[in-house]
Amino acid sequence: MLLLAGCQDGGVPDAAPTQQTTEGGTGLTNPVWRSNFPDPQIVKDEDGYVAFATNGNGMNVQTLTSTDLVEWSQGSDALPELPAWTFPGKVWAPEAARFGDSWVMYYTTRAPNPEIQCIGVAVADEPEGPYLDNRPGPLVCEADRGGSIDASPFVAADGKAYLYWKNDGNAVGVDTWISVQPLSPDGTGLVGKPRRLLKQDLAWEGELVEAPSLMERDGTFHLFYSANDFGSDRYAVGHATSSSPLGPFVKTPEPVLVSTEAAAGPGHCSLVEKDGKVWMVYHAWAPDAVGSEVPGRTMWLSEVTFDGKSVRVEPPATTGARRP
Numbered sequence: 001m002l003l004l005a006g007c008q009d010g011g012v013p014d015a016a017p018t019q020q021t022t023e024g025g026t027g028l029t030n031p032v033w034r035s036n037f038p039d040p041q042i043v044k045d046e047d048g049y050v051a052f053a054t055n056g057n058g059m060n061v062q063t064l065t066s067t068d069l070v071e072w073s074q075g076s077d078a079l080p081e082l083p084a085w086t087f088p089g090k091v092w093a094p095e096a097a098r099f100g101d102s103w104v105m106y107y108t109t110r111a112p113n114p115e116i117q118c119i120g121v122a123v124a125d126e127p128e129g130p131y132l133d134n135r136p137g138p139l140v141c142e143a144d145r146g147g148s149i150d151a152s153p154f155v156a157a158d159g160k161a162y163l164y165w166k167n168d169g170n171a172v173g174v175d176t177w178i179s180v181q182p183l184s185p186d187g188t189g190l191v192g193k194p195r196r197l198l199k200q201d202l203a204w205e206g207e208l209v210e211a212p213s214l215m216e217r218d219g220t221f222h223l224f225y226s227a228n229d230f231g232s233d234r235y236a237v238g239h240a241t242s243s244s245p246l247g248p249f250v251k252t253p254e255p256v257l258v259s260t261e262a263a264a265g266p267g268h269c270s271l272v273e274k275d276g277k278v279w280m281v282y283h284a285w286a287p288d289a290v291g292s293e294v295p296g297r298t299m300w301l302s303e304v305t306f307d308g309k310s311v312r313v314e315p316p317a318t319t320g321a322r323r324p
Helices: none
Strands: 041-045 048-053 062-066 092-099 102-110 117-124 148-155 161-167 177-182 195-199 209-217 220-227 236-242 264-274 277-285 298-307 310-313
Touching (some): 041 264, 041 277, 117 148, 177 209, 195 220, 220 264
Parallel strands (some): 209 264, 236 264
Antiparallel strands (some): 041 048, 092 102, 161 177, 277 298
């Protein structure tokens, strides 16, 4: 039997995309995308913003476009062709970053051995793609630790780049670790050795940690991650800090984003800046439809504020939040 990891998507066709509107144009109404859009990341380009998500809606990598982070339109498949060593159906958690004149995407997919998931890398000229993976095999594949998933790139203020990911230990009954390794200047390779940063060791985290995302703020590196069962209201976002992107990181004891009456299981976040403010994008279930295929995990926004090593993430709410 194939064991699946926390970011899985069953490949079931999604509900028809629905463009979100706001009330009176002054506030934010969540979710900002009401159809299935799991494991979201948002990047800024010259024309606005591009969002990526796990496979669905007939695409390997779903995309949306926006000029303001609030009103979104359906895009095309950012990774329409997969390399020969993998195949469609479980392309998860894509994230992209700019390296010079190119955009590089890191994505989870089936390994040459289909019992595990590993991380591929693809390159495009534009943030929305199409991305092409010319490598003969995965970029990261920890076969002895259950596989590797949830890759997230980070470029520090000094220009050095790093890749964060999780070994899929919960799929094989071993510890899950979030690891980091420096990236090559073009973003398509790894240099040096990987370093383990943190694993599941707090009560609220359950059996796993996953979905890392890093932000540098006033000399402090803030690592956000998700933990517990993605298909339940126990899924939440954790936080840890360090003076270096390579760690060591110290965890905040309790999660910084949890379920509310408006949204269940918020998680797999990434961060994006707009007009000097920081926004967390994440997926969440409707509280009365956890695990349901329709509408699935929809896309939400919450404002993040920083105070030294502390952060505050606005709780999930359908109305009342300020508009980006």
